[in-house]
Amino acid sequence: MKRIIAKEEACMGCGLCEVHCTVQHSKSKDIIKAYTREQPRPISRVRLEINKPVSFAIQCRHCEDAPCVSACLAGAMRKDEETGMVTHNAEKCMGCWTCIMVCPYGAIKMDVSGKVVAKCDLCSELEVPACVANCPNGALVCKEVTP
Amino acid sequence: MPKYVIIGASAAGIGAVEAIRDVDPVGTITVISEELLPQYSRPMISDFVSGKATLEKMKCREDYFWEKNAVQALTGRTATRLNLTGKYVELDGGERVNFEKLLLATGGKPFVPKIEGADKEGVFTFTTLADAEHLAAKLENAKSAVVVGAGLIGVSVTEALAKRGLRVTMVEFKDTILSLLLDSTAAKIVENAIRKAGVTIVTGQTVQRIVGKRENDHVVNGAVLTNGDSIQCDVVIIAIGVIPRTELAAGTDMKTNRGIIVDKFMQTTVPDVYASGDVAEAYDFVLNENRSLPLWPLAQLEGKVAGYNMAGKKAKYDGGTSMSALKYFGVPIISVGITNPKDDAAYEILVKHEPEKEVYKKIVLRDNVIVGMTFVNAIERTGILFHLMKHCVNVKRFKQALLSDDFSLAALPLSTRKKVYPEAAMR
Numbered sequence: 001m002k003r004i005i006a007k008e009e010a011c012m013g014c015g016l017c018e019v020h021c022t023v024q025h026s027k028s029k030d031i032i033k034a035y036t037r038e039q040p041r042p043i044s045r046v047r048l049e050i051n052k053p054v055s056f057a058i059q060c061r062h063c064e065d066a067p068c069v070s071a072c073l074a075g076a077m078r079k080d081e082e083t084g085m086v087t088h089n090a091e092k093c094m095g096c097w098t099c100i101m102v103c104p105y106g107a108i109k110m111d112v113s114g115k116v117v118a119k120c121d122l123c124s125e126l127e128v129p130a131c132v133a134n135c136p137n138g139a140l141v142c143k144e145v146t147p
Numbered sequence: 148m149p150k151y152v153i154i155g156a157s158a159a160g161i162g163a164v165e166a167i168r169d170v171d172p173v174g175t176i177t178v179i180s181e182e183l184l185p186q187y188s189r190p191m192i193s194d195f196v197s198g199k200a201t202l203e204k205m206k207c208r209e210d211y212f213w214e215k216n217a218v219q220a221l222t223g224r225t226a227t228r229l230n231l232t233g234k235y236v237e238l239d240g241g242e243r244v245n246f247e248k249l250l251l252a253t254g255g256k257p258f259v260p261k262i263e264g265a266d267k268e269g270v271f272t273f274t275t276l277a278d279a280e281h282l283a284a285k286l287e288n289a290k291s292a293v294v295v296g297a298g299l300i301g302v303s304v305t306e307a308l309a310k311r312g313l314r315v316t317m318v319e320f321k322d323t324i325l326s327l328l329l330d331s332t333a334a335k336i337v338e339n340a341i342r343k344a345g346v347t348i349v350t351g352q353t354v355q356r357i358v359g360k361r362e363n364d365h366v367v368n369g370a371v372l373t374n375g376d377s378i379q380c381d382v383v384i385i386a387i388g389v390i391p392r393t394e395l396a397a398g399t400d401m402k403t404n405r406g407i408i409v410d411k412f413m414q415t416t417v418p419d420v421y422a423s424g425d426v427a428e429a430y431d432f433v434l435n436e437n438r439s440l441p442l443w444p445l446a447q448l449e450g451k452v453a454g455y456n457m458a459g460k461k462a463k464y465d466g467g468t469s470m471s472a473l474k475y476f477g478v479p480i481i482s483v484g485i486t487n488p489k490d491d492a493a494y495e496i497l498v499k500h501e502p503e504k505e506v507y508k509k510i511v512l513r514d515n516v517i518v519g520m521t522f523v524n525a526i527e528r529t530g531i532l533f534h535l536m537k538h539c540v541n542v543k544r545f546k547q548a549l550l551s552d553d554f555s556l557a558a559l560p561l562s563t564r565k566k567v568y569p570e571a572a573m574r
Contacts, residue, residue, distance in 0.1 A: 050557060051557035056557065070444060070447050071447070071448075073188055073444070074204075075208055094191050096190065096474050097479055097481065099530075101470060101526070101530055102444070102530055104531065104533070104567075105531070105568075106556065109527060114477075
């Protein structure tokens with residue numbers, strides 16, 4: 001499976017990872033349309049954390065023994081046995097927020113609807129996740145690891 | 148002979164099946180469940196009553212869950228007796244099911260206090276899908292309801308009833324609602340939201356008597372409170388709490404307290420017999436003692452730990468604590484651990500209250516370690532705090548950052564991050 005690794009020392013804190021994550025999860029997949037026309041604007045599943053001079057981007061780590069999967073009240077958060085990815089099924093999600101309470105990375109957000117959560121899906125339809133592909137300083141890298 | 152027998156197929160039972168199959172693909176598993184369709188999410192029954200969730204959505208595992216895991220599922224069956232020396236379970240039909248390893252995941256049952264008239268038609272408890280179906284069927288012709296108890300179940304059923312357009316009165320014995328989870332400031336924020344939804348909240352009272360209709364005394368017509376006030380209603384829901392279903396342990400060597408006593412491997416005092424979920428008294432890492440904590444996520448984890456140990460893979464339960472995430476009446480809340488300590492001297496309390504935004508954040512520290520927290524209307528990233536709490540991290544150096552709106556992993560000193568986030572990506 002793909003894993004996204006943050007290189008803290010290379011992060012400039014520009015926030016393009018969040019911009020491109022938003023675009024990738026928009027309906028139009030177009031940066032101008034996503035930011036000007038889509039209401040509410042889709043949220044970024046990656047979060048840039050800044051506490052100057054420290055900055056790095058963080059998204060779902062797809063934990064080996066994922067606390068969100070064990071805690072999910074609805075069976076919406078699952079560990080894919082083949083890929084090792086933690087997947088979230090928004091159709092099943094009941095918006096109870098238990099996963100937000102137990103995610104050690106704070107990487108699960110309330111979606112714009114306020115009814116379900118949203119998190120990194122590793123841009124499964126792309127070769128390289130949008131945050132990685134658009135990081136101008138190589139602070140996010142994508143690695144293939146065996147689950 | 149089945150190698151593994153599991154009684155109960157809700158959160159703990161499901162967790163155990165998955166863990167067993169993770170290490171033992173062939174050992175036979177038999178699951179005994181009173182329910183016909185056990186693999187649904189009990190916390191979702193209020194969404195079922197409100198109409199927000201269908202039965203399909205409630206299923207927390209696929210329909211072929213039993214087949215997929217090669218489980219012999221005896222659904223709609225009741226385990227009536229255990230023989231732990233002979234190592235078998237007796238079923239309602241008299242058959243015996245032998246086991247090598249047994250898990251009791253029988254859950255909890257609603258506590259119903261002695262209230263005159265509690266046997267009338269129109270009085271419900273609210274823990275299972277069957278309860279929800281019975282209640283939903285009755286609601287077609289009901290206009291008003293009294294909910295007894297304003298804990299998690301009481302508030303969740305109140306929301307469902309209000310959404311269905313009923314006139315609801317919630318009656319709570321304590322002075323505030325959700326008193327086990329929230330202090331009065333946090334409770335007031337939720338109470339406001341509940342009142343805005345048209346619900347009447349009566350505190351400091353309980354229901355003394357349920358009265359019947361004049362023409363048919365056996366059918367609910369109202370409730371009389373301890374202060375003598377009477378409230379007309381078509382249904383009464385008793386939601387005072389749940390008690391562990393330990394009946395099967397009676398007459399065995401299994402030690403019980405309020406629930407079944409287990410060690411950190413979820414084994415009871417009888418070898419090869421395990422207990423998990425609402426029926427067990429598992430470890431609370433904040434209070435440093437074993438106690439009954441009827442919470443779905445903990446049941447699932449405990450079941451998992453039991454399953455691994457039953458299948459021969461040593462697994463230790465790190466412990467849980469009182470931990471609830473709430474979504475009711477549109478007020479997101481996280482409440483973990485000690486949220487309202489009585490002995491103030493031993494604790495340091497950090498608070499940020501923004502009444503205009505209805506945001507309330509409170510962290511309870513003991514010797515600079517987080518032992519509890521309440522977050523209302525600003526719950527994101529509370530998982531980081533929970534992680535610090537679980538790892539007993541001394542937060543002295545970054546205490547001031549904990550309640551800040553931009554609190555994040557980056558606020559933690561590098562040494563702390565390295566210690567509690569060993570993953571390479573975080574270095």
